[in-house]
Amino acid sequence: MLWTEADTAARIAVPDAFADKHRRGVLGAIVGSERYPGAAVLGVEAAHRTGLGMVRLIAPRRVEDLVLARRPEVVTGDGRVEAWLVGSGQDARLRSPSLAATLHAALGSGAPIVLDAGALDLAAQAAGAAVVTPHHGELVRMLAHVGIETHADAVRGAPAEWAGRAAESFDAVVLLKGAESVVAAPDGSVIRLPPATHWLATAGSGDVLAGILGALVATHAGEVHADAARLAELAASAAVVHSLAAARASGGGPLVALDVAEAVPATIAALLAA
Numbered sequence: 001m002l003w004t005e006a007d008t009a010a011r012i013a014v015p016d017a018f019a020d021k022h023r024r025g026v027l028g029a030i031v032g033s034e035r036y037p038g039a040a041v042l043g044v045e046a047a048h049r050t051g052l053g054m055v056r057l058i059a060p061r062r063v064e065d066l067v068l069a070r071r072p073e074v075v076t077g078d079g080r081v082e083a084w085l086v087g088s089g090q091d092a093r094l095r096s097p098s099l100a101a102t103l104h105a106a107l108g109s110g111a112p113i114v115l116d117a118g119a120l121d122l123a124a125q126a127a128g129a130a131v132v133t134p135h136h137g138e139l140v141r142m143l144a145h146v147g148i149e150t151h152a153d154a155v156r157g158a159p160a161e162w163a164g165r166a167a168e169s170f171d172a173v174v175l176l177k178g179a180e181s182v183v184a185a186p187d188g189s190v191i192r193l194p195p196a197t198h199w200l201a202t203a204g205s206g207d208v209l210a211g212i213l214g215a216l217v218a219t220h221a222g223e224v225h226a227d228a229a230r231l232a233e234l235a236a237s238a239a240v241v242h243s244l245a246a247a248r249a250s251g252g253g254p255l256v257a258l259d260v261a262e263a264v265p266a267t268i269a270a271l272l273a274a
């Protein structure tokens, strides 16, 4: 199944007269680290630009300061959230006990969760619906943890097959990123995505994708609770928004990840108008 722009437009939650910042969906973001604070800036920017009620950021002080300098809309610290985005800008090997405790609380909350980069190893521990966003190298590492040996070139050659094996092994939706991105669900279904501009192969563009997906999940958390299969559709929609925003930001030339995040509102407006 190839995911289309019309499919994506139907997964954008458009606010109405009854909307407020709590009802629209609050995303809890446990992202960034002393080593990679920029990933948090990128993910939070992308989540806001995708449209949601609020982002609550739980991160080290330096990360908070940098994110707030760019997005003063962000609220820091604990509070009620509808969905989680975790792991961007983190390294599982450097995880502190306090970060581990914060991540475990999020995983145990039962709220839908997006696991990226440094939290991919925790996928099987989610109490609620989970979606992981590995690149090829990260998928290889995830599979190795459950005793399945492969390598990046094999994944590149058969992305749907390897994403499907991971979805089944971790009981999570897998959005496998790359030149040919694909979404696989634990029920065996696979969604293929149209090709994206290769200018996207640049640092931080995956952090932006995770932020877009976090916002889509936060604004559809009730639907995901009712039917976890919705998560695969949201993952595919995030990839399409990301790809269209990249095309808009690129215009045929180079882009930086923040350009992609900044192009998201106009991309969504165009999707809704079409």
Ligand SMILES: NC(=O)C1=CN([C@@H]2O[C@H](COP(=O)(O)OP(=O)(O)OC[C@H]3O[C@@H](n4cnc5c(N)ncnc54)[C@H](O)[C@@H]3O)[C@@H](O)[C@H]2O)[C@@H](O)CC1
Binding pocket: 035, 036, 037, 038, 039, 040, 087, 088, 089, 090, 091, 117, 118, 135, 136, 137, 138, 152, 178, 203, 204, 205, 206, 207
């Ligand atoms: N500005 C920032 O703060 C940025 C932070 N980032 C964060 O940096 C951390 C490390 O991410 P990396 O992806 O660099 O680290 P990884 O540790 O996953 O990548 C290390 C190795 O994996 C392999 N690899 C990487 N991408 C691959 C691909 N697409 N296909 C196959 N093999 C691949 C390569 O051999 C690479 O040397 C993450 O937490 C990430 O979120 C990056 O997103 C870059 C930008």
Ligand SMILES: Nc1ncnc2c1ncn2[C@@H]1O[C@H](COP(=O)(O)OP(=O)(O)O)[C@@H](O)[C@H]1O
Binding pocket: 135, 177, 178, 179, 180, 181, 196, 197, 198, 199, 200, 201, 202, 203, 204, 205, 206, 207, 208, 209, 242
């Ligand atoms: N050759 C390519 N063509 C198109 N898109 C690509 C290509 N390589 C990577 N991408 C996209 O760029 C993003 C890179 O994400 P990721 O590897 O996590 O980078 P980072 O960790 O730097 O954010 C993903 O959305 C992926 O689909």
